[in-house]
Amino acid sequence: MSVTAQSVWNNCLEFIKDNIQPQAYKTWFEPILAVKLSDNSLSIQVPSKFFYEWLEEHYVKILKVALTKELGETAKLVYIIKMENTYGNKQPFTERIPSSNRSSVKAQDVDIPLNNKSPELRNPFVIPGIRNVKIESQLNPNYSFENFLEGDSNRLARSAGLAVASKPGGTSFNPLLIFGGVGLGKTHLAHAIGVDIKDKYPEKTVLYISAEKFTQQYIDSVKKNNRNDFIHFYQIIDILIIDDVQFLSGKTGTQDVFFHIFNHLHQNGKQVILTSDKAPVDMQDIEQRLLSRFKWGLSAELQSPDFETRVSILKNKLYRDGVEMPEDIVEYVAKNIKSNIRELEGAIISLIAQSSFNKKEITIDLAKQVVEKFVKNTKREVSIDYIQKIVSDYFQMDVDTLQSKTRKRHIVQARQLAMFFAKKLTKASLASIGSQIGKRDHATVLHACKTVDNLTSTDKQFRKYVEDLSKKLAV
Incomplete structure (x- = not known):
């Protein structure tokens, strides 16, 4: 019996089926077609670039084992990425990628031409049944650079925003992450960038969306079984603005899909603009691979105006x-x-x-x-200076001693408590807290907060320090 692409792939599927969940097998392996076998290379056709990225991200090891069992150590896997007719693109795009050596995968080499004029594109912003393919930017024209006044507190973020608006996707500020406390103008600045880009480049597709709405759209797409349409829709955007990205915390499915959308946009020179109430280093329950991408461009802080x-x-x-x-x-x-x-x-x-x-x-x-x-x-927000003064007075030392380099135990604990309360009671970033409390880095602040948490639960005397200071700092 001759060995064919189909027979090799069928054997691989048997092995894979025994080692993964049935639903995962149905979703990610049943749609794959075996195309040809040549020189120990098996060619398989997958529906989209996202599909290929998902396989390489989640199933590369099992694919390698299955293929090696069938074709030996020199086995190679060739992906043929064929876009569905949804985009009027009938030509497959092939990229040779050895699954047995994932480190050599270069996702940016796989470029799928997308036609955003297709009338069959499902736009999550359009009510079902109403035929409308035009993508509205969802921008508020009242938020402009003209009424976003410059000061020391926002100069970096505003300047970066102007640079991005002049050359979207063409600066090193990609992504541009604007972060800061409530009411400091993050949303205003994000809209202003989008509005300016629309004025300068009317042909570009700009889209503003809150992370909360993005999450809801993703959940709806999963329910309606058109998740790929959701992904493809976002992959055609030229400038994507996502507001309050910290809302993705803990939402692993949405983070995963955003990771792939982000990669596609970034690799194709599209601009991503994000806003958050925290610096990347302070974001909780956001996957590391996503945080690392947030740090590729520029993180610019908006501070309280002078x-x-x-x-x-x-x-x-x-x-x-x-x-x-x-x-x-x-x-x-x-x-x-x-x-x-x-x-x-x-x-x-x-x-x-x-x-x-x-x-x-x-x-x-x-x-x-x-x-x-x-x-x-209005709930009064205490300052870091005020916290240092209260902690110093409580431990009967001056602020200079608190901030000093000394490693004496009681001074170290006082310093750690000041950092702990600064994180708890202010909206300052870890880096900003460290800088103001003795010129430490963000890692020191993080360590201090963990130490205070540990000592509070294990040391009775230390717990009393925390309780006393909590009362003194009550706002």
Whole structure:
């Protein structure tokens, strides 16, 4: 009996079927077709590049074992990646990839031409039954660079955003990750980049989406059994903006699919822009392979604006709304609301509303009433300096001693407690905490937090330190 591609592949399938879950076998191996056998190389046809990436990521070892059993140590596997007619592309694209030596796989060599004008493309943003292939950007044109005022707190992120908007996919800022606390302008800046790109490059497909909506679309695609359509849709985007990427934490399926979409876009020179409330190093329950890709480009932090920037933001807001306000009142609001831009603008809107509804003149007294309500209703965020002072006073030492290089046990513990509470009570990144508490790196802060957790559960005296300081720092 002659050995054919089909007979070799059938034997491989028998072995694979015995070693993996039935559902996985049905999903990832049944659709594969054996095409030809030549010189110890078996050619198999897979439906898409994503399919090939998944096999190489998850089943390379079992494929190697199965093929080696049939064809010996010199066995090679050749993938023929054939796009379905969904994209009007009937020509297979072949790439020779030895599965027995995965380190030589270069996914970027596999390039599948996609035609985004196909009327059969399933757009997850379109209501089923309504024929519409146009991809709306989901951008808010009111968020622009013009009304994103520059200051020391955002200069790096804003400059990087302008560079990306001028040359999307063509700078080293790919991906561009913008991170920072609530209300500091991450979403505004992400939209501004997208809006600017649409103005400069109208032919490019730009898409803004929240990570939460992306996750929901992925779940829907799995339920409706059109997951590949979901993936292919996102692979045709030229500029993908994902807001609040930390929402993917713990969602392994969504992370996995985003990993493959990200790889495809990055390898094909497409731009990825992400926002997060944390730096990559602080993200919990995000796969390492995804975090490493977040670090390929630039991570730019948005910090709380300084007084001058807060004044400029308020004046700009008043100018856009056509409202005049005395300088001393603007400065009073800017001086007393420091947490974030959203609250700053909210206070000025409240002040204008109080004035117009109650037919009152805008005075310092009215400003004090509004600001007082705002500050009272807003959870106060303590500063790292304040935490260091409270911890130092508690242990009867000065802040310089706390920050010093000494390894004396009680000083080390005080320093670790300051780092622990800084992480717990502020939105600062680990790197920022380390920098402010004795010029340490983020790894030291991470170690300090783990040490405090361990000692709290094992050492009664140390637990009392934590409880006492928690009360003193209660906000």
